[in-house]
Amino acid sequence: MSIPLNGKRPVLGRALGTAALAGLVLVTVIAMTDRVGASVMPSGPLSAGKARGVFAAANSAGDSDTSLAAGERMVRWAPVVRGSLSAYGVALGTAGYPDRAAEVLRAASSLGWRDEVAQAYASTQALVNGEVDLAAFRMEALLRSAPESQLTRQTLAQIMLDDGARLALARRMGEGVEWPANVLIGLRDRPAEEIAATAVLLAEARQFGFRADDRVARWETFAIYEENPRLAWALWLALNGEGGLARSGLWDDTFAVADKVGSGTSAPFEWRRATSTSANVNVGEVDGKPRVEVIGGGFSAQDISRQAIVLEPGRYVMSWSASSRIEGRPDLHLSAVCVTPNGSMTLGPIVPTEGKFGRLLEVGADCEVVQARIFAPSGDTTMRWLSDVQIASVD
Structure with a gap:
């Protein structure tokens, strides 16, 4: 009744x-x-x-x-x-x-x-x-x-x-101090449609000034990413905005936390230090451009840092700048894998071009999320660097 x-x-x-x-x-x-x-x-x-x-x-x-x-x-x-x-x-x-x-x-x-x-x-x-x-x-x-x-x-x-009520609440969240973050409590355990609706509310609240605590945002995003990467991507954008997407095609193109590990210090859509690497990873800057710097770990080829990217099916060019002790061969280079189970992706060879390096990336229709990786070949323990990463569609 x-x-x-x-x-x-x-x-x-x-x-x-x-x-x-x-x-x-x-x-x-x-x-x-x-x-x-x-x-x-x-x-x-x-x-x-x-x-x-x-x-x-x-x-x-x-x-x-x-x-x-x-x-x-x-x-x-x-x-x-x-x-x-x-x-x-x-x-x-x-x-x-x-x-x-x-x-x-x-x-x-x-x-x-x-x-x-x-x-x-x-x-x-x-x-x-x-x-x-x-x-x-x-x-x-x-x-x-x-x-x-x-x-x-x-x-x-x-x-x-309700569009009007949601917008009114988003406005109040932008004016609030502590209570607006309560919207995130238990979010990871809710149905996908409710998480998606919450992402819409959070995106509107962000326009009115709401900012979530970085650590909480990363925890919630990581937890949802394990079950639904695309839903985690929508939540991450709602909480943090577009990041470097317009500039580079990646959310994180600054390497701000590339030397960090774990859900409390980085999110899937930020460059984060690979847990398996034995090298020292630092974040530096030259001529106003951020770069990731690697020292040691040259006795075995290994991934250095990773970032998840949501890409639509199609062809892309991955390009980057890097130190190069052997002409035409970067000391560090980009690779990528499809992290969707059974998803298809093709990665072309490295090609030097106009002082940078690039390679073709083709994403299949069954690949939902690509994980870009900074890779260090074996045989060098001196300081190497990589910067100016971009992913651009060629279709």
């Missing part, structure tokens, strides 16, 4: 039915660790404490009459305890009193921003009524007070489906 606003629309909108809400209220009522009031009678059959237990059990059993009676006792004996009014409102809805349920939930939403049930009700009701700024305001309260709550996630999912 749902709680209708009138004869046509449910109080909690199309996605939040009363049955699901009641289950979440159950958790909220039992926990109640952050109280703003106390029961008038700490013990006895009419105590609010006992009523909370009865309410929880009745909700679990689907007994609407008992949960309604318990909700009334909760409000009577502990009206200012967080959760009492909102639980009573849900009980009214499940018992078949939609108008009274709406009134009680509206009252609950005015008593304080920490009541997640009341805030979810207020946000979704505002969304149903087309009040997108109010919906975003209530959504902020949820993200502040209960960022890991399933109810928060359900309400956020509805906000992200």
